[in-house]
Amino acid sequence: MSGEGVEMTAAEGEVLRKDRGHQPLWVWVMVLTAYGHRCVYCDERPSQTLEHEAPLAGRAGRDIWWNLVPACDRCNSWKQKKSAAEWARDMKLHHAYPKAGFARHALPLRIVEGINDRVAHVQREIRDPARRQWFEHHYGQKRTPRLRREKHEEVQRCAEGMERYPFLPWESREIKPSTSHCMRVLCCGYQQDDAHPEFITLAEAEREDLRRMAYEKGWYLGDLIGNLLDRAVEEWRRSRRGGRGEKRSGDVNRDACARL
Ligand SMILES: [Zn+2]
Ligand SMILES: [Zn+2]
Structure with missing residues (x-):
């Protein structure tokens, strides 16, 4: 399921095995601010971690941005080494047969039922090239903090800014296309030579x-x-x-x- 519909080689954006879990700051901010800065699984708690939708232990799982979704720590630990669809299926079975051992913990059934749709939704959001490029332009040059708390502070600042603002900067027109700088009219476009006050x-x-x-x-x-x-x-x-x-x-x- 991961990578479906994304034109990209496996190597692009992939981090080496030894660097697993050390995604750059822009990936943290891009993924954790998606889905309104909420956990896509429980649909309730703030997102805290980059969760591998297809687990790394599985055949399809990769430590690449397009396999990451925003999750809270609790859901991340409950999901373990299952894909989102497998976890949702097991939680449903747990509700039907609580003693059969399909899951040790389960989210309420009405929440479980929406998991696949919510994951598909947030994956579309994360794979939006305009959105991704905006995060890369704005956070790509910043040093990635070592501490998780510091990463969370950056995410929090960004999410608060987004909430206050009624439009999304990456949806505004570009002064001209660029792969290195933000050219969005309603963001950094005014700094460009082609912008005329x-x-x-x-x-x-x-x-x-x-x-x-x-x-x-x-x-x-x-x-x-x-x-x-x-x-x-x-x-x-x-x-x-x-x-x-x-x-x-x-x-x-x-x-x-x-x-x-
Ligand atoms: Zn959660
Ligand atoms: Zn900008």
């Missing part, structure tokens, strides 16, 4: 309202204005494409419906 004049009342709006949303004023502009320009582009018939008929209507 524009001067706008606002009346006092307008400015006050914009500032209040930004404050209420918890955004930076520049990001709020950028986001509003982005949406307006995107809509205008769409209407032009629609007008020139470059899109298949029906697309424009669908877009309009999606916005409602």
Whole structure:
């Protein structure tokens, strides 16, 4: 199951056997902030550890980012050397036959039933190339702390920032593609030579309202204005494409419906 649908050689991102468990900081932050910084198994506790969905002991298991999911320590120790699907199956059997020894501990049945879907969901999130690249750009150069507590502090800081912010930076447009730097418009794009600041004049009342709006949303004023502009320009582009018939008929209507 691991690696399914991911175009990647086994060697890419794989760490040597002796370095197992020593994933770089960007992998820690990328994986533990996924699924809203929660454990994907119990769906309740904060994520604390990089859990191998397909166990290392198994044939398919690898110590690579795409085999990692966010888990709490308790679930990690309960799951042991089973894949998520095997563990869920055994916990279900444990609920049906508590004395047969399928599992020593089990999560509530309603939680167990969602495990496979939640794992598939978080794997899609972790395998999103734009998201992954954003973490690599922002945390790839940072020293990986030795202590787990320090890694958790970085994860916590990142997760709190994400929670406060209403959009995900990797979903905003790139000023231009780059493999080495973050070029996202609503993140680091303003630092690039290709980004051109524009001067706008606002009346006092307008400015006050914009500032209040930004404050209420918890955004930076520049990001709020950028986001509003982005949406307006995107809509205008769409209407032009629609007008020139470059899109298949029906697309424009669908877009309009999606916005409602
Ligand atoms: Zn858990
Ligand atoms: Zn950035």
